[in-house]
Each structure stands twice: as structure tokens, then as C-alpha cells.
Amino acid sequence: MKPHHHLDSATLLGFSAGALPDAFSVVVAAHLEVCAHCRAQLARADRIGGQLLRQQEGVPLATGSREALMARLDADPVQLERAPMPEPSRGRADEDLLPASLRPYFGERYSSLRWRMIGPGVHHIRSRDVDDSHLMLLRTSAGRSIPMHSHGGNELTMILRGAYDDSLGHFGAGDVADLDCDVEHQPVTAPGVPCICVAATDAPLRFRGWIARTLQPLFGL
Known part of the structure; x- marks a missing residue:
């Protein structure tokens, strides 16, 4: 697995400093298991973040935007803990295992996941033990489209199985979509197998269509 879409530098700096919300840190860690490029960039972020922390003084700010995450790099190093470096994937023999x-948030095996339908061909699972933002698994049947939407805040999505295409390109297993509130897109899953993703958000999505907006409160998206 060689991802082609990678983490934003601000996201890596936030992860390095321990400044990301828990849900985003989980997705970052899953991507780092399979992406040598982003592991190398994380090592660079560690060096940059360490220099900033030595040179600056401040108070951690509330998370929820890229600007806030970057600002938290100026905080007192006593108040921020370095996120643990994930172990790289060694090519798991058991393809039923999640990253x-x-x-810890969804269980060990894909075959044991208990999906909840939220629309035709679309299922999700809310994580457990994440309080500061939303972390979920999404499974979308092959050849289906997600309603056009933008984001009230940030969204970080990693593709675990299958693939999708949108205005930003083709996203396959291991790729991440690191998006902010300026991005509007409509993912369309590739033919063949369902697309399974893990996604973190810090604000509700903004759907263009009225049907999706009407159903949105029922599913907490």
C-alpha cells in the first residue's frame, strides 16, 4: 500500500505537538501506519515543533480550526504531550484486522463490525471513548455517491478499503483527505467493492440538498 494523498503539514505539526483533537489523532495514527512519506514528514515536524516550543511562550487555544492548531504550537511545552509515534504496518497477514x-475505538475485525444504515447503501459506526470531536467508520456501497457537501470545520478521512473519486482526485486505500471548510465535494465510490473509510470531524457537515439536510440531525453528521 503506497498512499498518494497525504496529511497537511499543519495536521502533522498539530499531531507532533499533541494539539489535535483525539479523533483527528486517531486517523493520523492510522495513516502513519501505512505511509512512509508522512512518517518522514512527522519526523521533520517534530524538529520544527520542538524549536517553536523552545522559542515561544503562550497558552493553549481551543481546537477546531487549522489556525488554532498552529497557534497551539506556541504553547508551554509542559502543557502539551507528544503523541506516540505509530508503528508502521508490516503487511498484515490477516486482512480482516482493522489498523x-x-x-480501541471500533474493535479488531471488519467481520465483527455492527453497521447502522443511514441511507441507501450507506452505513456508519460511531466510535467509543472519543469526546472532543466525532470519529466514525463509513461504509458506502460500490458505485454510489455521497450528497454534495462542505464542512462546518475540518474533516480528516482515511480510506481503508475500496476507493472513491471526487473533484480532488482518486482516493484509494491508505489515502487521506485532509479538508477544511473551504472544500465542497461529492465523493463517488468506485465500482467493485464497498468503500470503507474512517473519518474525524469537529463540526457538522453542510449538505447542499434539502433531503440530506432534513435527515442530518437523525444521524449526527
């Missing part, structure tokens, strides 16, 4: 970073 190690996701197992």
Missing part, C-alpha cells in the same frame, strides 16, 4: 490505531 491497530483504530481497534
Whole structure:
């Protein structure tokens, strides 16, 4: 697995400093298990973040935007803890296993997941033990589209199985979509197999269509 879409530098700096919300840190860690490029960029972020923390003084700010995450890098190092470096994937023999970073929140095996339908061909699972933002698994049948939407805040999505296409390109297993409130898109899953993603958000999505907006409160998206 060689991802082609990677984490934003601000996200890596926030992860390095321990400034990301828990849900976002989980998705970052899952991507780092399979992406040598982002592990190398994380090592660079560690060096940059360490220099900033030594040179600056301040108070941690509330998370919820890229600007806030970057500002938290100026906080007192006593108040921020370095996120643990995920172990790289070694080519799991058991394809039924979820990435190690996701197992505490969803369980160990794909075959044991208990999906909840939220629309035709679309299912999700809310995580457990994440309080500061939303972390979920999404499974979308092959050849289906998600309603056009933008984001009230930030969204970080990693593709675990299958693939989708949108205005930003083709996203396959291991890729991440690191999005902010300026992005509007409509993912369309590739033919063949369902697309399974893990996603973190810090604000509700903004759907363009009235049907999706009407149903949105029922599913907490």
C-alpha cells in the first residue's frame, strides 16, 4: 500500500505537538501506519515543533480550526504531550484486522463490525471513548455517491478499503483527505467493492440538498 494523498503539514505539526483533537489523532495514527512519506514528514515536524516550543511562550487555544492548531504550537511545552509515534504496518497477514490505531475505538475485525444504515447503501459506526470531536467508520456501497457537501470545520478521512473519486482526485486505500471548510465535494465510490473509510470531524457537515439536510440531525453528521 503506497498512499498518494497525504496529511497537511499543519495536521502533522498539530499531531507532533499533541494539539489535535483525539479523533483527528486517531486517523493520523492510522495513516502513519501505512505511509512512509508522512512518517518522514512527522519526523521533520517534530524538529520544527520542538524549536517553536523552545522559542515561544503562550497558552493553549481551543481546537477546531487549522489556525488554532498552529497557534497551539506556541504553547508551554509542559502543557502539551507528544503523541506516540505509530508503528508502521508490516503487511498484515490477516486482512480482516482493522489498523491497530483504530481497534480501541471500533474493535479488531471488519467481520465483527455492527453497521447502522443511514441511507441507501450507506452505513456508519460511531466510535467509543472519543469526546472532543466525532470519529466514525463509513461504509458506502460500490458505485454510489455521497450528497454534495462542505464542512462546518475540518474533516480528516482515511480510506481503508475500496476507493472513491471526487473533484480532488482518486482516493484509494491508505489515502487521506485532509479538508477544511473551504472544500465542497461529492465523493463517488468506485465500482467493485464497498468503500470503507474512517473519518474525524469537529463540526457538522453542510449538505447542499434539502433531503440530506432534513435527515442530518437523525444521524449526527
